[in-house]
Amino acid sequence: MHDELLDVVNEKGEIIRTVSRSEVHGNPSLIHRVVHVLVFNSDGKLLLQKRSLNKDVAAGKWDTSVGGHVNAGESLHDAVLRETEEELGIPACTPHFLYSYTHSNPFETELVYTYSCVYDEKIKFQSEEIDEVRPWSMEEINTNIGSGILSDNFEHEIKMYLEFKL
Numbered sequence: 001m002h003d004e005l006l007d008v009v010n011e012k013g014e015i016i017r018t019v020s021r022s023e024v025h026g027n028p029s030l031i032h033r034v035v036h037v038l039v040f041n042s043d044g045k046l047l048l049q050k051r052s053l054n055k056d057v058a059a060g061k062w063d064t065s066v067g068g069h070v071n072a073g074e075s076l077h078d079a080v081l082r083e084t085e086e087e088l089g090i091p092a093c094t095p096h097f098l099y100s101y102t103h104s105n106p107f108e109t110e111l112v113y114t115y116s117c118v119y120d121e122k123i124k125f126q127s128e129e130i131d132e133v134r135p136w137s138m139e140e141i142n143t144n145i146g147s148g149i150l151s152d153n154f155e156h157e158i159k160m161y162l163e164f165k166l
Helices: 076-088 138-144 152-165
Strands: 005-009 015-020 031-040 046-051 066-069 096-104 109-118 130-136
Touching: 005 031, 031 076, 031 152, 046 076, 046 138, 066 076, 076 109, 096 152, 109 152, 130 138
Parallel strands: 031 109
Antiparallel strands: 005 015, 031 046, 031 066, 046 130, 096 109
């Protein structure tokens, strides 16, 4: 697999330079852009994905519906559409921008742009990267926060989402 090229950005999302993914992962001083899509069904349940055990971040943990890097030179909108189709096989989902925030851990620092959409059709997820997908109620999500089965990234994401909804 080739090493993706990602734009390193400042806190405002302005591009500073372009480096390989391997340079960004493992160096939390380099901020890179990612998109998240919260995919809800019409019953208000949030689709979560269980990350494959072979992932280098949050392996085996339940995570945001869709999450992926913004490739070097790619627009946020194009990244949302690409990642939504790649990960969940959703060909068309009208993304609505919600908010952005910075998520940092000892491994990386991401400038996250979060979108949402509603989708009720069958999901054909990317089996190389995802072990399972299923809708979760907000009650079920709240019950599992801090239990260790959700990724730290998703726990940050849902906190941001709930604050945004207030």
